[in-house]
Amino acid sequence: MPQVRPAEQSAAPSGATQACWSCGGPTPGEAPFCVTCRAVQPPGDVDHFRRLGLERAFAVDRAELERRYFDLQRRLHPDRFATRTAREKALSQAQAVSLNEAYETLADPLKRAVYLLHLAGMDVLSEGCNQIADPVILMEAMEMREALAAAQSAAQVELFAANITADIEECVDDLATAFRKNDLDEAAKLTTRLRYLRKLIDDSRARRAGKS
Amino acid sequence: MALLQIHEPGATPLPHAAERALAVGIDLGTTNSVVAVSRKGQPEVLRDEKGSGLVPSVVAYPPDLPPIVGFAARAMLLEQPDRVVSSIKRLMGRGAEDVKALAGTLPYELDNDADREGGMVRLKVGGRRLTPVEVSADILRALKARAETKLGATVDRAVITVPAYFDDSARAATKDAARLAGIEVLRLVNEPTAAALAYGLDKQAEGVYAVYDLGGGTFDISILRLEKGVFQVLATGGDSALGGDDFDHLLAEAFIRERHAATGETRLTPGEAKLALATARIAKECLSASPDGQWVLDADGTPTTHVMTRERFEAMIEPLVERTARICREVMVDAGLKPADVKGVVLVGGSTRVPLVRRAVAHVFGHEPLADIDPDEVVAVGAALQAEALTAGLDALLLDVTPLSLGLETMGGLVEKIIPRNTPIPAALAQEFTTYQDGQTGMILHVVQGEREMVDQCRSLARFELKGIPPMTAGAARIRVTFAVDADGLLTVTARETTTGVEQKIEVKPSYGLGEDEMAAMLRDSLEHAREDMEARLLAEARVEAGRVLNAVRAALAADGDLLDTNERAAIDGAVAALEKKLPGTERDAINAAAEALETATKPFAEKRMDRGIRAALGGVAVEQLDARVAEKRAGH
Numbered sequence: 092m093p094q095v096r097p098a099e100q101s102a103a104p105s106g107a108t109q110a111c112w113s114c115g116g117p118t119p120g121e122a123p124f125c126v127t128c129r130a131v132q133p134p135g136d137v138d139h140f141r142r143l144g145l146e147r148a149f150a151v152d153r154a155e156l157e158r159r160y161f162d163l164q165r166r167l168h169p170d171r172f173a174t175r176t177a178r179e180k181a182l183s184q185a186q187a188v189s190l191n192e193a194y195e196t197l198a199d200p201l202k203r204a205v206y207l208l209h210l211a212g213m214d215v216l217s218e219g220c221n222q223i224a225d226p227v228i229l230m231e232a233m234e235m236r237e238a239l240a241a242a243q244s245a246a247q248v249e250l251f252a253a254n255i256t257a258d259i260e261e262c263v264d265d266l267a268t269a270f271r272k273n274d275l276d277e278a279a280k281l282t283t284r285l286r287y288l289r290k291l292i293d294d295s296r297a298r299r300a301g302k303s
Numbered sequence: 304m305a306l307l308q309i310h311e312p313g314a315t316p317l318p319h320a321a322e323r324a325l326a327v328g329i330d331l332g333t334t335n336s337v338v339a340v341s342r343k344g345q346p347e348v349l350r351d352e353k354g355s356g357l358v359p360s361v362v363a364y365p366p367d368l369p370p371i372v373g374f375a376a377r378a379m380l381l382e383q384p385d386r387v388v389s390s391i392k393r394l395m396g397r398g399a400e401d402v403k404a405l406a407g408t409l410p411y412e413l414d415n416d417a418d419r420e421g422g423m424v425r426l427k428v429g430g431r432r433l434t435p436v437e438v439s440a441d442i443l444r445a446l447k448a449r450a451e452t453k454l455g456a457t458v459d460r461a462v463i464t465v466p467a468y469f470d471d472s473a474r475a476a477t478k479d480a481a482r483l484a485g486i487e488v489l490r491l492v493n494e495p496t497a498a499a500l501a502y503g504l505d506k507q508a509e510g511v512y513a514v515y516d517l518g519g520g521t522f523d524i525s526i527l528r529l530e531k532g533v534f535q536v537l538a539t540g541g542d543s544a545l546g547g548d549d550f551d552h553l554l555a556e557a558f559i560r561e562r563h564a565a566t567g568e569t570r571l572t573p574g575e576a577k578l579a580l581a582t583a584r585i586a587k588e589c590l591s592a593s594p595d596g597q598w599v600l601d602a603d604g605t606p607t608t609h610v611m612t613r614e615r616f617e618a619m620i621e622p623l624v625e626r627t628a629r630i631c632r633e634v635m636v637d638a639g640l641k642p643a644d645v646k647g648v649v650l651v652g653g654s655t656r657v658p659l660v661r662r663a664v665a666h667v668f669g670h671e672p673l674a675d676i677d678p679d680e681v682v683a684v685g686a687a688l689q690a691e692a693l694t695a696g697l698d699a700l701l702l703d704v705t706p707l708s709l710g711l712e713t714m715g716g717l718v719e720k721i722i723p724r725n726t727p728i729p730a731a732l733a734q735e736f737t738t739y740q741d742g743q744t745g746m747i748l749h750v751v752q753g754e755r756e757m758v759d760q761c762r763s764l765a766r767f768e769l770k771g772i773p774p775m776t777a778g779a780a781r782i783r784v785t786f787a788v789d790a791d792g793l794l795t796v797t798a799r800e801t802t803t804g805v806e807q808k809i810e811v812k813p814s815y816g817l818g819e820d821e822m823a824a825m826l827r828d829s830l831e832h833a834r835e836d837m838e839a840r841l842l843a844e845a846r847v848e849a850g851r852v853l854n855a856v857r858a859a860l861a862a863d864g865d866l867l868d869t870n871e872r873a874a875i876d877g878a879v880a881a882l883e884k885k886l887p888g889t890e891r892d893a894i895n896a897a898a899e900a901l902e903t904a905t906k907p908f909a910e911k912r913m914d915r916g917i918r919a920a921l922g923g924v925a926v927e928q929l930d931a932r933v934a935e936k937r938a939g940h
Contacts, residue, residue: 107920108913108916108917108920110909110913111855113851113852113855114855114856114858114859114909115855115859115905115906115908115909115910115912115913116859116862116863116909116912116913116916117912117913117915117916117917117919117920118916127858127859127862127863127912128854128855128858128859129858130851130855161530161531161533161535161700164533164700164702165533165700168700168702168790169729169789169790170490170689170692170693170700170701170790171700173489173490173693173694174693174694174847175847175851176844176847176848176851177844179851184729184789184790187729187790188729188730188731188787191726191727191728191729191730192730192731192732194727195726195727296636
């Protein structure tokens with residue numbers, strides 16, 4: 092079962108005014124650069140969507156995500172601070188780390204779903220704890236695992252992988268629907284399903300490598 | 304009143320930044336090295352008087368004379384094999400243990416005493432004991448000297464390339480070698496990424512490209528997306544112990560077998576071995592152009608003649624080339640791409656001149672590969688462009704990834720991956736661990752790198768103990784371990800116990816056997832790195848910091864100068880003027896003092912600015928709330 096804890100404030104922090112470490116003047120807490128002296132600021136505690144300037148939703152426009160990520164990295168990456176002070180170098184690294192984490196999370200449907208549920212106060216059990224509570228999903232998982240084990244030839248494994256790939260696409264579509272309807276229980280179930288489908292793809296890849 | 308200089312905020316040129324010498328790009332290769340410089344986006348390989356950009360990565364250690372690097376050293380390889388070191392890159396970051404596996408394939412004698420010292424591998428060369436870091440430093444010194452001669456200026460900063468598949472130890476060793484040679488490493492850049500930068504900027508390429516880099520000792524494959532000046536690495540893979548040197552060895556072994564069959568001799572002499580290797584290298588290069596050839600091995604007074612066809616040579620190396628093809632296919636899967644998604648394949652490294660390699664690459668990707676920039680120089684050109692981007696500013700941006708997964712040993716010798724391979728860097732990821740015994744107060748953290756699930760199949764980077772965990776029941780402690788990889792691909796591990804609020808923090812730079820003490824001693828011994836060097840660096844840092852303070856104060860005055868009365872303003876202007884006066888000088892302490900005085904003088908000003916800022920923010924909130932209330936009313940209640 093997903094663990095439930097209080098939801099994180101859906102209204103993001105107000106971006107309270109803070110003192111810039113370099114010029115000492117006021118600057119909005121979330122801005123990567125001081126509004127007055129342009130010095131790079133610490134990354135701050137902002138959710139991944141807000142960091143990249145995107146709406147908090149499962150449906151993410153990949154091209155827009157990349158455009159914003161590249162745009163921010165162009166300005167914040169440590170390569171832009173190679174001749175600056177040690178403090179600026181460290182802050183730009185912290186900013187780039189946060190940007191990479193946000194990008195990696197939002198670019199991947201599984202990570203994005205887990206993260207959205209986390210923001211809503213539901214933590215889907217992490218990898219390593221392969222407990223599937225839903226009996227329907229559990230049954231499907233067991234059957235698929237048997238099907239993979241039974242696949243003899245490389246061609247059979249290939250066919251199996253192709254089917255799983257199609258299932259993954261369908262599962263991601265269903266997730267989008269569940270999140271749009273704000274049906275978080277359904278979204279949690281589908282997230283669990285997506286996770287084991289991914290695992291099956293990895294395993295079939297390993298099998299295929301073993302066969303060729 | 305003094306006139307204010309107004310710069311665009313953030314764009315203020317650093318004082319005296321231009322005074323600092325040019326930064327170069329260095330390709331520190333297994334077989335050959337290259338140094339290049341870029342000015343105004345125009346890269347140029349720095350060549351010798353004969354026009355060669357290549358410096359063979361070979362160092363000779365003659366008695367009582369400084370080391371000789373390059374073609375001259377390579378020429379001595381046959382006459383004085385015991386005094387000459389080649390292919391040292393293969394040993395970078397390796398411990399004595401690692402190298403046992405390579406024994407017999409290396410063209411020099413290892414010092415087995417290093418085993419007892421538990422440290423990094425050492426070579427016995429001409430009566431000296433040398434680490435790979437020192438030999439690499441000698442090559443870097445030669446490249447630095449070439450750059451300084453050609454540019455007529457001091458060169459003390461560089462971007463140095465490393466194979467994408469280099470592990471953490473090898474990267475750290477490369478950085479240390481540069482430090483010994485008196486070079487500040489601006490950034491370690493992966494070789495295929497540097498090549499992509501050179502190629503992409505030159506050809507204005509956009510889309511997904513593969514870079515196939517087969518050098519003397521290492522193989523890398525990277526898949527990159529090029530888009531509007533951003534070079535995003537999607538996935539990378541390789542083999543840090545596979546290269547053209549291995550082709551040479553196979554050919555040399557064939558020659559030796561034939562020779563021994565002809566002479567009836569069974570013992571291999573060192574002279575024979577080196578000559579066979581040198582001949583094999585020449586034969587390999589010839590067979591790229593012609594279908595067959597004949598070579599003579601004239602060692603120990605007995606010449607033997609050897610015929611080799613390209614067909615036989617290709618049959619010999621086919622398994623190695625197939626290994627690279629398999630890695631290419633795996634990396635495509637990692638990147639989630641099909642060959643059809645790849646717009647072009649760029650060839651890097653001298654070994655890609657071998658026709659079989661080109662055919663294999665064309666077969667894997669379904670494209671004829673691109674090789675219109677000299678594959679021996681393209682990496683150094685990319686490094687030079689990156690050096691310019693880092694110092695003078697170019698629009699290009701490299702976004703690279705970790706080549707190998709990083710993790711910790713857990714119960715039963717299993718590896719828990721913390722940072723998976725192909726994670727964009729810089730990156731920081733944390734995971735929580737707990738104790739497994741009641742009252743446990745310490746925990747051994749064993750940091751490993753690699754893709755396998757068992758610890759003994761991965762590369763061990765460091766082992767350290769977290770002490771002082773408060774005694775608790777098993778499973779109650781919360782140890783948060785953070786892995787941080789910086790933009791050079793170097794790892795720092797931090798661990799802290801979080802339940803009790805008593806935090807303990809340990810930072811570990813993985814070791815590769817060369818201790819800090821040893822490093823310090825070497826630095827003391829090296830002439831280039833005398834006290835003046837250190838002083839120059841500190842002065843440069845003081846100026847950068849002072850520039851930062853000046854920039855901040857000017858921006859603040861331009862924005863909020865109206866908050867100050869005449870006296871306050873005069874005090875700040877005075878402090879600014881004092882710092883500006885000190886800045887061109889060479890007294891570091893005076894610059895630092897003036898910068899600090901300026902910061903102190905502006906403290907009350909900063910407080911006034913904060914007051915105004917907060918009041919403005921509060922005012923904004925009040926207005927918003929008012930708006931919200933109006934909106935509620937309009938909604939009909």
